Each structure stands twice: as structure tokens, then as C-alpha cells.
Amino acid sequence: MSDEDRIKLEPSWKTHVGEYFQRDDMRQLSAFLRQRKAAGARIFPPGPQIFAAFEATPFDAVKVVILGQDPYHGHGQAHGLCFSVPPGVPPPPSLENIFKEIQGDLGIPRPDHGYLMPWAKQGVLLLNAVLTVEEGRAGAHANKGWEGFTDHVIETLSREREHLVFLLWGSYAQAKGKIIDAQRHRVLRAPHPSPLSAHRGFFGCGHFSAANRYLQQHGQAPIDWRLPPRSELQP
Numbered sequence: 752m753s754d755e756d757r758i759k760l761e762p763s764w765k766t767h768v769g770e771y772f773q774r775d776d777m778r779q780l781s782a783f784l785r786q787r788k789a790a791g792a793r794i795f796p797p798g799p800q801i802f803a804a805f806e807a808t809p810f811d812a813v814k815v816v817i818l819g820q821d822p823y824h825g826h827g828q829a830h831g832l833c834f835s836v837p838p839g840v841p842p843p844p845s846l847e848n849i850f851k852e853i854q855g856d857l858g859i860p861r862p863d864h865g866y867l868m869p870w871a872k873q874g875v876l877l878l879n880a881v882l883t884v885e886e887g888r889a890g891a892h893a894n895k896g897w898e899g900f901t902d903h904v905i906e907t908l909s910r911e912r913e914h915l916v917f918l919l920w921g922s923y924a925q926a927k928g929k930i931i932d933a934q935r936h937r938v939l940r941a942p943h944p945s946p947l948s949a950h951r952g953f954f955g956c957g958h959f960s961a962a963n964r965y966l967q968q969h970g971q972a973p974i975d976w977r978l979p980p981r982s983e984l985q986p
Contacts, residue, residue, distance in 0.1 A: 760802050763810040764904075767911065771903050780896030784883065793886040795822050796829040801882050803831025807871035813908060814874035814971060815916045815962050818924040821881035824889050832877035835867035838981050848944040848953065853976050856959045862978040869984075873974050878904065880927065906930050914969040916962040920944055920953060937965040 760769060771777060788794060796803070819833025823843060828836050834846050842850070842865030850861045871877055880901045885891040905927055908915060915936045919925045921943030931938055941956035942948040963973035 759799065761805045761809055764802075764805040767810050767907050768900075768904055771900055774899075776896045776899055783892075783895050787885065792891075793826075795824060795826075795884050795886060796831045800829075800831035804833070804871065804877050804879075807832065807868060808874060808876045810908075811912075812874045813876045813912065813915060814966055815918065815974060816876045816878060816905070816908065817918045818905075818920075818927060819877070819879040820921075820923050821879055821890055821893065822884045824884045824887055824891070826886060829884065831882075832867055832871055833879040834865075835871075835877060836865040838864050838866045838984055840865065844946045845944045845949075848946065848949040852944070852949075852954055852956065853959050855954065856957050857976060859977050862980070864978070864981040864984070866978070866981075866984060869978055870974065870976070875974060876908075880923070902927065902930060909936060912936075914965070914971070916965055918958050918962065921948065937962070 784794065817833060822829035822831075822833075823836065825843075827840055828843070830837050834849060836842060836846070846865045847861075853859050854861060867875075867877055878901060881890075881892050881895075881897040882901070883892045883897070905917075909931045913935050917928070917931055917936060917938045919928050919938065919940045924943075925940050928938055928940065939956070939958045939961055941958060942951040942953045944953045959974075959976050966973050
């Protein structure tokens, strides 16, 4: 990652935040990832998918930001979009609870998969604060440098865009709220959708309808939170 030309970052994002990769802490992160891979660690998501959220949702297309913590650490789950899993992989409990809240909020039935790419293509940036993890080791790459980069992403969106919706679920995501300009954007907070906390206020938060109301109030098309059947997904 120290060589900017090797950064597989979507062009609009590279323009806005690519310079961050020249920092020493990002060079150290790159060295750490190489060392872990050389030591035999299985790192998720696979290398080409680390920046998938940026590829799916260009800078000027962002309408809503959902912030996760770090990728799923089970084999085959993480593919670069927070909370999402590839088609055919069972939705983890937090994602199931997100679907339950969407059903309660908007009456949309639970989909038959957990692949959230259709949201990303509509402008929902599905961003984890930490972009890599190791198999079976949640939080393995916390405090290695990713948080500074994703803070920079959030700060840049807050400063250079207007009328975005930030969905901050749980104390970890909410701590990032301090770098968002709440005068320019809508910031919605709720407990995390994890089974440990969803009943403390995530269920019933109404964030999905609230996000759409805000977008419409500011002349933007709402997000269609329905997901097409797995049989209709585009590859």
C-alpha cells in the first residue's frame, strides 16, 4: 500500500482520500498485513475485496453510511461490505436482526439471502471501521492503522458532502459520531443489532424509514431497502 499506484481504490475515492495511504501508519499497516500473511494467517476478506465498499459506492454516490466494526471472521463470510455476506452464506445473527427491524419498520419481508450489494449500488456505503480480520479472531486487526483511515473517510464525507444519513449502531460506531457535522447531515443512533443488544432499542428504532424521509426532504431518491430474491441477483 506504500506505492499509491498499487492501491486498488475506486478512482473517486482515490481522488478524495488516496493521499492518506502515504502516511507512515498506513505503511506500517501494509507491513503488518504482509507479515501476518507470511506467517500463515488467513486474512478476511480476500485481498481484492478489502476495498469493495468503495468500489460499490463511489464518493459522489453516497447517500447513507452504515458503520460496522470489523469484518466477519468466519470462512467465506466477509466480502468487503459491513454486515453483508455473499449469496449462499447464511446471514449472521446481527444481519438477521437488521432484516427484522426493516420488516417492522417498512413491512418488507425477510430476504432469502444476506447479500447487501443492491443497497451499496443505491448509495449505501457499508463501511467497517477496520477493513481486515483473521479467521476465528474477531478484532485481530484493531488498532493497526485502519481506524485512522476510516476516520479520514468519514471526516471527508462530512466535510465535502451534504445531507447524508449516518446510521451509528452501538457504542463503537457512535464514538465516530463526534467527527460528523450534525448540522450538515442526519446522524441516527441506536444499540447494535447484535442479539446481545438489539432488544435494548435497535428493534423499533425506525432508522430505515427515517433515512428515507430525510433523503426525500432534501430532494434525493429514497433507498429501496428490499433485496431481490437470490435467484435474481446480478453476479
